[in-house]
């Protein structure tokens with residue numbers, strides 16, 4: 001099968017398009033014919049083994065100490081179930097599914113456990129739209145629901161609001177009854193208003209720290225905010241939620257838990273089948289829609305990673321996969 005091959009940690013050029021063996025589903029596994037996948041900030045980080053402080057160590061232990069242990073990268077996918085391993089009853093052949101795999105999604109076929117992070121696609125979406133949802137959607141859901149534990153009526157400021165995670169945070173925060181202020185480059189303002197942001201601040205010209213009304217939450221997807229400054233725009237029990245953190249933020253999280261006043265919260269977004277089903281319900285209820293900023297064929301994998309590395313991505317970058325030899329869809 002056609003697949004992206006990843007033989008070493010490094011720049012986008014360390015990825016190539018090539019051939020990989022067709023994976024076979026074992027007992028309890030399904031094989032998915034992938035129609036669309038994405039390059040996320042997580043894929044780019046793994047490719048280069050980029051992490052704050054000593055966090056590169058767990059990456060290398062999980063993905064290969066000296067070089068990637070598994071040659072096919074890629075996490076987010078949408079496609080249809082093409083083969084069932086023994087004992088799989090919860091999926092049917094031909095069923096349209098979407099989800100997040102630990103690796104292997106940048107290929108024509110993916111094998112994963114039927115109990116993994118995979119579920120039926122929301123009704124009415126194309127494969128490309130379904131593929132654009134899990135990474136940002138699950139991260140937003142888990143951080144708002146489980147890390148920040150948001151409540152209706154709260155005011156949230158979302159820093160880095162136009163990326164794959166940010167566009168989902170804006171929509172879900174609004175759905176959970178929060179008033180959203182989005183901070184992003186000026187070009188993203190119309191999109192962010194259409195997603196439900198009550199206010200949009202241009203990050204180049206406006207300083208959110210000058211806000212006259214305090215926020216209950218400042219959620220930073222990109223890592224450009226500092227707790228020492230953010231605490232002055234937070235309410236007494238306000239939370240500074242950071243998705244990109246190192247040892248300093250973890251130490252501050254502990255320290256701010258031990259004393260009264262605003263707190264800093266860090267977390268890690270996994271994703272279960274139940275969370276994916278909740279995401280599907282949110283989409284079908286009209287509370288969340290996919291945002292695709294860029295579409296490319298799988299063969300543009302190097303350019304796709306370079307774009308993600310630039311840090312200027314809007315929403316999801318979708319790679320469409322057509323069988324080898326077929327023209328890329330318009």
Ligand SMILES: NC(=O)c1ccc[n+]([C@@H]2O[C@H](COP(=O)([O-])OP(=O)(O)OC[C@H]3O[C@@H](n4cnc5c(N)ncnc54)[C@H](OP(=O)(O)O)[C@@H]3O)[C@@H](O)[C@H]2O)c1
Nearest residue numbers: 041160162163164165166184185221224243268269311313
């Ligand atoms: N902890 C976890 O479990 C977890 C899970 C998922 C993601 N994350 C982290 O979340 C971060 C965001 O992920 P993503 O996939 O949404 O990224 P992304 O799609 O690449 O988007 C990044 C966005 O941030 C904006 N931006 C760049 N620099 C900025 C700055 N200094 N201040 C404000 N905005 C800035 C960019 O737009 P403009 O420059 O045009 O404004 C872009 O839209 C990543 O660093 C990732 O590691 C963490």
